[in-house]
Amino acid sequence: MIDANDMNAGAAASQERVAPFNQRFDFGSYAETRRFLDQLADMSKREDYYPDVSFGKTYANISIDGAGQAVLRERNSSFIGNMQALATQVGV
Amino acid sequence: MIDANDMNAGAAASQERVAPFNQRFDFGSYAETRRFLDQLADMSKREDYYPDVSFGKTYANISIDGAGQAVLRERNSSFIGNMQALATQVGV
Numbered sequence: 001m002i003d004a005n006d007m008n009a010g011a012a013a014s015q016e017r018v019a020p021f022n023q024r025f026d027f028g029s030y031a032e033t034r035r036f037l038d039q040l041a042d043m044s045k046r047e048d049y050y051p052d053v054s055f056g057k058t059y060a061n062i063s064i065d066g067a068g069q070a071v072l073r074e075r076n077s078s079f080i081g082n083m084q085a086l087a088t089q090v091g092v
Numbered sequence: 093m094i095d096a097n098d099m100n101a102g103a104a105a106s107q108e109r110v111a112p113f114n115q116r117f118d119f120g121s122y123a124e125t126r127r128f129l130d131q132l133a134d135m136s137k138r139e140d141y142y143p144d145v146s147f148g149k150t151y152a153n154i155s156i157d158g159a160g161q162a163v164l165r166e167r168n169s170s171f172i173g174n175m176q177a178l179a180t181q182v183g184v
Binding site for chain 2: 030034037039041044045050051052053054056057
């Protein structure tokens with residue numbers, strides 16, 4: 001979670017433009033992918049924040065554009081860090 | 093469902109190469125998007141077929157490449173038609 005905050009802070013400091021955040025998570029099975037997506041959906045609902053998500057049978061790719069990152073930063077959200085922790089718990 | 097079969101048949105007839113299937117569905121709310129994705133996941137499990145899916149808060153985009161379409165065609169599957177019907181039921 002600290003990583004995500006650091007990363008966001010870094011991006012903010014380095015001027016107005018923020019590169020899109022993209023991260024791919026690979027899973028060992030469809031069941032793991034589903035578990036990740038379901039818990040990510042719960043997290044989205046709780047935080048009222050909905051990243052762009054692509055997924056197939058055994059992977060998910062999460063994208064958060066600059067505007068999205070700004071929203072999360074304003075809220076002091078640890079959405080990205082929590083999502084990374086979730087992926088680790090689920091499998092990966 | 094008949095549309096999807098016709099489309100596949102047409103694509104198959106027009107030589108070996110099949111253009112990727114891509115369809116975007118827009119929804120009125122995140123709840124509708126979730127309902128669509130959850131039911132699509134159930135359908136995937138039932139048919140053991142997993143398309144590539146991208147989604148955001150109020151849309152989902154489904155991609156099925158040529159190989160995927162061939163698999164569905166061999167199985168005589170109405171996956172695409174069922175998915176389109178599902179999107180209509182859920183909202184759109």
